[in-house]
Amino acid sequence: MQETAKAVGALGRAAGLERAARQRSGWYARYLWAFAAGQLVLVPIAVLWHGPVSAVVFAVTNALLVTGLSVYAARQRVMRRGFGVKHGVMMGSWATVFALTITVGTAVFGHGVPFAAVGALACALAPAVGAWTEMRGAV
Template sequence: MHEAAEAAGALGRAAGLEKAAREHSGWYARYLWAFAAGQLVLVPMAVLWHGLTSALVFAAANTALVTGLSVYAARQRVVRRGFGVKHGVLLGSWTVLFALTVTLGNTAFGSSVPFAAVAAVGCALPLAVGAWSETRSAA
């Protein structure tokens, strides 16, 4: 009888832990939405602005965004199963898109505002899709 009570207690603790993980796992969706919103500002800045001053402003804004998001992520207690793979795929796809955007923006499109607008949305898209899917899976 004692073993059954221990097993029931362990199952109860496991259920409580799963509930806490689900309740606190929405942070990653907020993280991705903030990162996606940052792309709507940073990508046009990277494509349209030229010179030392623009590079310094871009570096400061990007550093502030990444630092803020990193501090926010480090303070979270819960990481869902598969987080590392999902995060790696999302940031890897963003990295490829951002590098392609900056390369094309500086070589082929120059200071094209339409290109910068489309590129900003394109760079934010994988992050927004990830945030949307994270919101759906956390519910």
């Protein structure tokens, strides 16, 4: 009888840990929403501005965004199973869209404001979808 009680107690603690991990893993959704919002600023800077001043503003803004998000992520204690794969796929998707937006899009569509707006939304799409799916899984 005592063994059964110990087993039930262990299962209860395991369920509690899983529940806590799911609730605390919502930080990644906030991380991705901030990254998506950053794209709405960074992509127009990269597409519309020209010259060395734009390169410096882009580099500083991007460094601040990446540093802030990296510090925030490093301070989190909980990472869900499959986090590395999900993050890798999301960042790979974002990098592909970003590279296409900056290189091909700028060469083909020029430096127009409509293209910058569409490019910014396209670059923000991958992190926004990742944040949405993370919010659904954290509940």
